Amino acid sequence: MIGYATRRILLLVLTLFVASLVIFGAMQLVPGDPILAMFFPRVPSPEVYQSLKRELGLDQPFVVQYLRYMGDVLLRGDLGESFKQLRPVSVIIAQNLWPTTELAIAGILISLAFGVPLGVLAGITASRWLDRIVMVFALIGVSTPSFWLGILLMLIFSLGLGLLPTSGVGGISRLILPGLTLGLYGAGYLARFARSSVLEVKHLDYVTTARSKGLSESMINLRHILRNALIPIITMSGLLAGYMLGGAVIVETVFGRSGLGHVLVNAISQKDFPLVQGILFFVVTMFSLVNLIVDLSYAYIDPRVKY
Amino acid sequence: MKRALREPRIVFGVLFLLGLCLIAILAPYISPYDPLEIYPSESLQPPSARHWFGTDNLGRDVFSRVLHGTRYSLVLGLLAIAISGTFGVLFGLIAGYAGGKTDALIMRIVDVGLAFPSVLLALLVISIIGPGLTSIVLAIGISSTPPFVRIVRGSVLVIKELTFVEAARAIGVGKRRIILRHILPEVFAPALTMATLGLANAIFAASSLSFLGFGARPPTPEWGVLVSAARHQLRAAWWISTFSGLAIMLSVLSINTLGDGLRDILDPKLRGKI
Numbered sequence: 325m326i327g328y329a330t331r332r333i334l335l336l337v338l339t340l341f342v343a344s345l346v347i348f349g350a351m352q353l354v355p356g357d358p359i360l361a362m363f364f365p366r367v368p369s370p371e372v373y374q375s376l377k378r379e380l381g382l383d384q385p386f387v388v389q390y391l392r393y394m395g396d397v398l399l400r401g402d403l404g405e406s407f408k409q410l411r412p413v414s415v416i417i418a419q420n421l422w423p424t425t426e427l428a429i430a431g432i433l434i435s436l437a438f439g440v441p442l443g444v445l446a447g448i449t450a451s452r453w454l455d456r457i458v459m460v461f462a463l464i465g466v467s468t469p470s471f472w473l474g475i476l477l478m479l480i481f482s483l484g485l486g487l488l489p490t491s492g493v494g495g496i497s498r499l500i501l502p503g504l505t506l507g508l509y510g511a512g513y514l515a516r517f518a519r520s521s522v523l524e525v526k527h528l529d530y531v532t533t534a535r536s537k538g539l540s541e542s543m544i545n546l547r548h549i550l551r552n553a554l555i556p557i558i559t560m561s562g563l564l565a566g567y568m569l570g571g572a573v574i575v576e577t578v579f580g581r582s583g584l585g586h587v588l589v590n591a592i593s594q595k596d597f598p599l600v601q602g603i604l605f606f607v608v609t610m611f612s613l614v615n616l617i618v619d620l621s622y623a624y625i626d627p628r629v630k631y
Numbered sequence: 632m633k634r635a636l637r638e639p640r641i642v643f644g645v646l647f648l649l650g651l652c653l654i655a656i657l658a659p660y661i662s663p664y665d666p667l668e669i670y671p672s673e674s675l676q677p678p679s680a681r682h683w684f685g686t687d688n689l690g691r692d693v694f695s696r697v698l699h700g701t702r703y704s705l706v707l708g709l710l711a712i713a714i715s716g717t718f719g720v721l722f723g724l725i726a727g728y729a730g731g732k733t734d735a736l737i738m739r740i741v742d743v744g745l746a747f748p749s750v751l752l753a754l755l756v757i758s759i760i761g762p763g764l765t766s767i768v769l770a771i772g773i774s775s776t777p778p779f780v781r782i783v784r785g786s787v788l789v790i791k792e793l794t795f796v797e798a799a800r801a802i803g804v805g806k807r808r809i810i811l812r813h814i815l816p817e818v819f820a821p822a823l824t825m826a827t828l829g830l831a832n833a834i835f836a837a838s839s840l841s842f843l844g845f846g847a848r849p850p851t852p853e854w855g856v857l858v859s860a861a862r863h864q865l866r867a868a869w870w871i872s873t874f875s876g877l878a879i880m881l882s883v884l885s886i887n888t889l890g891d892g893l894r895d896i897l898d899p900k901l902r903g904k905i
Contacts (some may be wrong), residue, residue, distance in 0.1 A: 342740075342743045343743050350755055353759050354759050467831070467883040469855075469880065471855070471858060472872065472876030472879060478865065569751070574750070574843065577842075588751075588754065589754075600755075
């Protein structure tokens with residue numbers, strides 16, 4: 325276990341190192357001059373241009389620039405400064421972190437609350453029709469684009485029934501619709517996954533043994549099928565976290581919520597590269613850490629897993 | 632093939648996909664109106680016999696625009712899948728068959744790709760090459776390659792240990808011939824499943840990126856653009872966004888159905904993995 329954890333952590337460090345190189349390198353590939361972009365639509369005087377170039381270290385070779393940037397990130401948590409907002413990227417991330425986290429948590433809770441019970445139900449039920457109905461809903465869940473679902477929910481619950489506010493951040497009432505929008509995809513995904521996970525376990529030898537011992541069906545379902553079928557769902561939840569972070573980009577735009585996704589979309593449109601770079605690096609790190617925790621707890625919970 | 636015809640999900644999916652292709656090809660002939668022509672006097676008409684899906688704020692016929700949108704979504708999706716399919720099969724074959732350092736190198740790169748939530752990887756590509764139709768094809772193609780490589784590699788690892796491959800190797804068949812004649816055909820099944828489900832995802836992603844303003848631009852009648860533009864007339868006209876979005880959902884849903892059906896008859900072990 326400790327050996328596996330060490331290997332897994334080393335791999336994570338390596339992955340993040342390469343990811344940072346990719347993100348940093350990508351920003352160098354962007355056509356156009358960052359200093360000109362910073363001043364756009366105005367044009368800086370040659371003196372200002374040269375002194376800024378020196379100040380930002382843009383006259384240095386790529387490796388030096390990269391090492392400097394990563395040094396600042398690792399030692400001081402400094403992700404550079406936004407070109408357009410003229411504020412530290414770390415401050416912008418900190419200010420927008422909670423609305424996105426809140427949204428992602430709501431999305432995951434809704435996915436788990438709807439997806440897992442429905443998927444399990446479809447898997448263990450003897451009724452073919454119940455199974456089919458649940459699976460059709462799950463299929464609709466994974467096939468509905470979130471930007472459209474968000475608009476539909478807004479049409480029905482905000483404009484039609486006047487029950488919930490259309491946009492903004494703050495309070496549960498402004499979280500319900502965005503959370504549902506984000507969560508329904510996850511619910512469909514988890515339902516499909518939970519069902520196939522249950523079906524896989526259902527016919528294993530130990531379930532047959534339990535049945536031949538004379539255990540009641542509900543006992544078998546609970547103790548033997550569910551307990552083992554639900555373990556892989558833990559891994560899925562980690563991947564789902566990644567989807568939530570990506571989906572937040574769209575949901576925040578639809579509902580006009582502030583948050584990292586919204587800031588990222590604006591930063592890309594405005595060519596604010598330090599901000600794009602900082603947010604991408606931050607999100608990739610978070611996503612990798614979540615998956616690390618998920619993988620480690622998976623190995624801990626399921627003693628059959630050997631690495 | 633016979634089994635495929637007995638699987639209702641495959642029959643339904645194939646028919647729907649064929650229907651979409653027909654609509655895409657015939658869009659200019661079957662649309663009742665020009666998708667770009669403006670009729671100010673007809674603006675914001677609710678659905679009626681004249682305008683099945685109503686009209687938008689400029690009086691353009693939403694039904695005609697949705698029909699034309701099929702072209703964009705289908706072409707963008709197919710091109711993106713061509714990219715991820717080609718690279719996915721190529722690198723998956725190399726990694727799985729070569730093993731050792733080559734495999735380790737390819738899989739570490741794949742790990743980096745998988746460390747990005749796919750929307751963000753697509754956005755990274757777009758921030759380098761800028762918005763536009765070509766960009767979103769590249770962005771979606773690149774961001775959906777890593778999972779493709781992983782699935783193909785996994786299948787190759789299993790296939791190359793099978794007796795018929797071993798037999799081929801034993802009688803001295805060359806590496807290239809083993810890969811092309813013995814392994815590649817076996818990889819076809821998982822690759823086809825991945826490509827089908829990938830097409831659904833690509834259509835999904837293309838419309839999402841256009842919705843965000845990074846792909847097609849107004850007045851292009853692309854589905855994501857239609858929904859996005861309709862956002863500002865939500866109070867006045869529910870029909871624009873509703874019908875455009877419905878087109879995306881139905882397409883994605885039926886292609887997913889086809890993919891599910893293919894997976895279950897071609898390679899049931901992949902259930903839950905893709």
